[in-house]
Amino acid sequence: MKNNLILYIGILILGIAAPFIFPAFKVQLSILCVLIVLATTWNIQGGEMGYNSFGNILFYGLGMYLCASVQVGMFFPLAEWTESGGEKTFVHTPAQFFQGMAVGLIVAAVVPTIVAGLIGYSILGLRGHYFAICTLGLGVAAGEISGGIEIIGAGQGFTTPPFPDVGSLDSRGEFFYFLSFFVLVLTFVTVRSIYTTRFKLILNAIRDNEDKAEAMGIETMKYKIIGWMISAFFCGLAGGIMGGLVGYIDSTDVAFDGREMGVFMVLMAILGGKGTLWGPIIGATVFHIFKEGFWTFFLGWQYVALGVLIVVIVIYFPEGIMGWLREKYPERFGEVVDEKDRKAQVELK
């Protein structure tokens, strides 16, 4: 426990110092935080509950549009802002920008949570592949629908309010980094504390044998919905931040980006080891670093390199990095190993 505390404080300090140690990488670091949030919350379904969801991108995109819409709509007519031929120029004052962002993020977290509850109620009865395919459709449908809604820019896209002129040139990067780092810490603390309760055990029971869990008197549906709502809350927040960070929302390429973000969050959780607390965090970090490296050094071949990485992960680390470590060093994970027994098993093989 004491060791853990030192570890957490160390990471916290590193997190706060990071933008000053790597000042040129603030945007990448912010994106890393968002990726970790997405992977960690995906892990609640995919890892702990055994429901492979491709639909979390829905909440992410929803949060993005909502945050930007609120931020603009609080002070200016939204339709005129997004209208392409609009002749007027609207500029947020610093106070308006930050107030809008704050209210926007709250809305971006709350509304997707409610949506997750409603959708979850209707589709969480599906299991296995049926659930995965159904959620895949959610993201695609949301992208197409939002691409037709004029008030949020439709196919034109939505330019989010530019960062106001405060402080130095670096303040935008610092603001978004600390915002995303804060959300990351919030996510981690929440998820970690959930994982110490009975709730996690119920999720695991659902994963291992849902029928048996039900037979034991657990209202599985209720817990599945709550689990999804927790994910949606943080995905929405992450989306809201990402919208401001990118500065431009496109329905299918930025917001409901199932082809990239939607797949990446699954991949990161699997790479790190699903069903563990630290797995998605390690997975997201390794993935992001590799990805940025590929994009720099293998220009034109980045997707090929990424593909090779995925193949390597699947073949050599099917249980993810955490799973691999656990197999190598079981003692570290608090598992008692009977050396004699292990050797006997190895010989048997």
Added chain:
Amino acid sequence: MRLNKIILSFVSALVILFSTSVASFAKVVGDKIILGAAISLTGKYSSNGVHTQNGYNMAVDRINSMGGVKVGGKTYKFDIIYYDDESNPKRAAQLAERLISQDGVEFMLGPYSSGLTKAIAPVTEKYGVPMVEANGASRSLFTKGYKYLFAVLAPANLYLDVAIDLAVEKNNGKGVTVAMAFEQDAFSQDVRLGVLDAIKRTGSKKVIDDKLPKELNDMAATLVKVKQMKPDVLVVSGHTKGALTAIRQISEMKVDVPMLAMTHCDAAKLSKQHGKNSQYALCASQWHKTLTYKDDFFKDGMTYDADFTKEFGYAPPYQAAESSAALLVFKDAFERANSFDQKKVRDALAATNMQTFYGNIKFAPGGQNVDKPMVLFQVMCDDAGKCENKVVAPTKWASAKLIHPIPSWSKR
């Protein structure tokens, strides 16, 4: 033990990665002015991304070989750092940030497409990095009050409204019925708004208003409607894929329509790929080789066309020409500013008033080029099946007469 080794090598790989990517290029090194550009080398805009890149490279080579840029009595050469934005706005914004804050680039060239330019502009604006862009035509780019954005091209709403005017003129001044099919992206939707304005202005009527998906390879549903409604004009816009899909399916389904107006015909190499099937298509273009503009570097359109074809093996679409023009604008601005101060270069850019082989360039306060009209050309084929794009409007540049209405498929 092995684990330690693995961790060690992993950490050292990381260190190398960070240190090499931090190795700054900076804006002006020795005798080089380094420009940054995120270009779509992969993804749905990759063909136009390559046209853009070829246009940039062509101009860089030409300017460098003809004496470079003279600033403060010293001669500098252009160099460009490219990244691949994968036709994705999120990636483009990240790359702009990276070019500026990691690579130290102080001057940018634009990406391909309005959507990506929209994603990059807030970043360049924030850092006060002047960006001359050649491929972002959406009107909304010029109403955001950006101070560091300069576009050498005419805004998207002007692409096809001329076509509606032409159709009305051919209809003796009476309104026409218009069928529209536009891709759901920033550029095409802006072209749509321009067409809507023209419809309103001329008292015409829209009978179909379809949205096409982004990965555009089927528009049969729209064409079935066109067959039944028989509109006077069919307007289609969806970048290169939109043009190719439209021609392919119109010829397959034998859709008869008196006027077919499109964008991106030359980028899609329509007359080459579809030959006679693309005949009579009316296309909006920022540039055509027969226009009589001139400059010192590329001489004129015909010479540019010949040089470009020699170097890259295909005739330059307007996307390449306007990209080359962007470099000429930068060179001119650097020399007039006689400095590498970003504010001074920005002011020099804003005061640009020049002629290039591509057209006149003069920027409005919003950043769009107001001194260059659009042209419309029509694909015309001879009996041997050899097709060519001939300018039909505006009359000042016209080298052929508009063929209207398009003969029906049964008579072709």
